[in-house]
Amino acid sequence: MMTNYQIKESPEVYDAIVVGSGAGGGMAGYILAHAGLKVLMLEAGPFFDPAKDALQLRMPWESPRRGASTTRPFGDFDAAFGGWQLEGEPYTTVKGTEFEWFRARMLGGRTNHWGRISLRMGPDDFKPTDGETEAWPITYDEVKPFYDRVDRMIGIYGTVEGIRNEPDGIFMKPPKPRLNELYIAKGARKAGVPVIPGRGSVLTEASPEIKGRGVCFYCGQCGRACKVYGDFSSSSCLVIPAMKTGNLKVIDNAMVREVLTNEEGIAIGVSYVSTTDMQEYAVKGKTVILGASACESARIMLNSKSKAHPGGVGNSSGLVGKYLHDSTGASLSGFLPQLLDRKRYNEDGVGSVHIYSPWWEDNKKVGFPRGYHIEYGGGMRMPSYGFTNWIPSVNDKVKGPDGQARDKGGYGASLKQDYRRFYGANVGMAGRGTALARKDNYCEIDPNKVDKFGIPVLRFHYKWANEEIAQAKHMQETFQSIMHEMGAIITSTIPGADTLYGLEAPGKIIHEGGTTRMGNDPKSSVLNKWGQAHDCKNLYVVDAGPFVQQGDKNLTWTILALSMRTAEYILEEKKKLNG
């Protein structure tokens, strides 16, 4: 009997096929569809519209696990469909190395749940002066107009500070600090660490340039995605509006297998497997744009082998997958005795940061290149699974309400009172810093393993080095000094050299990039400075893959600016071709 196995080929030829619907894919799709191109967008996960699908404004008891992170890494109400492990979609690591790969399979990808912290990379991030990290082929001044347009188009709050490598944007008013954040700012300044208002993509004001989105109503739940589109998600702000032009079609549950090329090595479309019917499909496009995430785009390229591209499409340099780098991350927790028995009121605020510390040190003094910024947490947040666990292990650190010393732990009426007393007194701080892009930190195709769709999986090889470890050590020293200056009591075990000073495993900060780096020399880069593959002229990458070296600035704002820039380059190239 013959098996009915065939690839279903669609006759339509799209002007552009965009793979992935996150920040990069969403922006490219938005720009091209608004310019009148016929665009097909493929998303590996299901359709997701925050207006309908966000678990915003639900109380903890509406989850049987009260928001525990059993099936979603950031809890039951968090918007991300996915996590570091996906059923049937494994990845491997080379022995002695580690990498944690987070994937959100859904329209809008990880932009549905991210922290909305929207920082520009600065002049020294594009053209580093430390002598160790590599320069981009573009400058801050070249990217600035795109950052400005992203600010106006999507909306961002913040304050003009005039810090050289922390460029200002076009800001809406920032949310005011919470009480614990006032203490943090005071303590940090005493410790010599600057604190400035946060910068987040949340609409704190209405704007005539932003239509179809509601203004923030301060529930502090951006991570659950916003039903009134009051924050930036690619789904709500880019893809759904682009669909409304009539020029962008989304096929969801479409897991891309490879980029298809012709004899000359030119991209002619992509093939994908439908994750719902498991059938194979091929679609044709004049331009192919990958925005599947740094590692997923690299995986697609490496799996797209042909006579013209024996090492995978766009990989004549052999560098696809190389220079993988995440941010560094380390944290410390404590509580403020001044906040015990604090007055109750609603301090949800916005779901992004109210305050942060931009990098402030002179690198000549600290002994490592580049730096980190600090994000702060704590306060009277919505109760959720495990949120009181810290209290019985620290309730002996201060005298009881009766002024008497007491023992740690306990039960009954006095413990019940302790839970009330300590609620909202917690503070936390976390550093997010520049990890160096190194050729020997990479992802590649595992020769021995495929996923449930039969697609060869990634194998990671990533190790931290002294530069990152020294940074984590500096973070811990800084955190302790801020805690001390604000009169806080540290509740976490202070991590030492044995745990690399609490340095999180690579991939844990979910800022991975660098796998399809841009550059002027085709031998030392995968893409040119427009995000176009050196050896496949109608193939572009618009996620964090093109990053030569990220700064300590969370990636998303730069992904958006560069994707906009690449999309407009594509439009110009098309115009040239059409004469």
Next chain:
Amino acid sequence: MNRRDSLKALGLMAAGSGILASSCQTGDTNKEGAKAVSDKLPGVQDFEHERNLALAEEKFFDAHEMATITVLADIIIPKDETSGSASDAGVPAFIEFMVKDLPDNKLPMRGGLKWLDIQMQKRHGKSFVDCQAEQQLALVDEIAYPDKAKPEMQQGVAFFSLMRNFTASGFFTSEIGVKDIGYAGNKPGVWNGVPEDVLKAHGFEVGPFFG
């Protein structure tokens, strides 16, 4: 859209999806917990819902274990003038669900309950639940304070700490507990910074951004 439009949009959506309706409901939290399992909320993935249903079907603790959990939970969070007890807030059913949801807790919980009964058998010839309240509290006193506990009681300390965390988690995330702890958010509003009286009480100035 301005903020008023946001709220209007939200209200319309709430009417459709029952957000505000469910957050206004009062009453039996046990029943509320069961409802959370049987109703699939929009945005919950199919596999998650099926898993929730399967966990709700499964039964882990037997009647004796559940009775012991109930007594212990109410020792940890008793009723007081502000709010009800752990069992009033449905904590035992929550713990039953959680050990199935996070199965690494099954053995420590089951074993810990057994450890407790063995201690009481040795001391009083009865299981924990059948002992007098004073006898129960005497044992709890030996395992509730990690720094004071004798070395031979350490297994009990570990169990009690787990039980305490489950109980407090379950209680303060229930409708009764959220009200008790005074969480005042999760509602549309405007954040204008720390209230003036609080700023003053904490020695911050009222005008400047950073107090």
